[in-house]
Amino acid sequence: MFTSNPFAALSEFWSPLVMQSYVVLMAIAVAAGTLFDIVHKGSARYFFDHWRQSKSNGIQKIEGGELMSIAVQTAVVDVLASGEFCNARRRVAHLLTMYGFVIHVVATAVLVFLYPAAPTPALWPQLWWIGGLMILVGGYWFWFFIRVDVAAEGNSPFRVMHADLFILSLLASVTLGLIWAWLQTRGSAASGPFFGLHIIATTVLYGSVPWSKFAHMFFKPAAAFEKRVSKANGTAENLPTLTRDDPEQQARHSMELLRTAPMDMGLGIKREPPRHY
């Protein structure tokens, strides 16, 4: 089951060109949807206005190598390791879903474009399955236990709203896709309807970018980069920069009560999850 290419069987009915055209169409839908989202919300204009303002107010000039170093830090810590999450469970769930999505999408593209009908190396179908299962573990964990309107607001996990368009269409697409592949290897006639549902859910996922939070994968790294730059250039978004690490601050009268206190006082309100609603 894990080593057979689910798309190869489809080539008996459809030309590989149809499948490939569909994948290209979905990629175009994501690009067009993201551009529309940027223009419609004015997020790019906001980003560059904010960027110019931060640059003009900055105490230190950040250019060239330092800017590159901040970009690398953003890519490694904030993007590749989901470093902005303060909740460890959310971070693990996000990493599972994000890497699962990347692996699943890349494996799908390879299977559809390189091995649409030919014998397929076992690695790619295995990656397709692993990526899909990672999405399901991270996504359902998030959906039922971690998402904030369930964890903090106390709402039912079955309460669906606009914000769920992205996660639900992603979960539906992958769940139905894996069920379709499983039924196909068993030779079940039910695989056809499941494939149809999988295509509908996938079209909703990639076609609804302007109305879902799909585009967060583009604007979140931009916001994380801007945050790091503002810290480096001294504006820090007007946030205070005084800390207890500074010996001058330690010597101040108002800090007398902390003179012998440890530098690590442990966790405060984060000792418990925010579930006192």
Place this chain on the structure above:
Amino acid sequence: MPTFVYMTRCDGCGHCVDICPSDIMHIDKTYRRAYNIEPSMCWECYSCVKACPQNAIDMRGYADFAPLGHSVRVQRDEQKGTIAWKIKFRNGTEKNFLSPITTKPWGTAIPKLADVPGPSKEMRDSQLLYNEPKWIRMDDGGLRTLEAAGLKLQKGVAY
């Protein structure tokens, strides 16, 4: 000065929803990020601003006494046991403050009231409140004072 949320900073962790005493910090139905559902009911207590781990919540000053260009931002560093404020005036003047918010590591000074034996009839009938006079130390070296704690009062305003 009611709160508002920078949507690109918020990661929807729910700490502000949890802590808001006015119950007006909620999760947006479209983007699953926090927002202030009713700014006119905001107590301006800054609880959510201090609790936000992403510093995604800011205050919007009323135009009559806090015109454009000012900023009051806060960073509550629980690990270091401090709170820092940066006050920026419209004319560019800046004031920075750093103060303690605890003197002992978090969670180490919680009285274990469940282990305390219940009050006797004599204590119930007494005029004294719970743990008086022990906790005000009337019978144990006098009242708690700065001198007793090894501190001294400085003249003027100490920043």
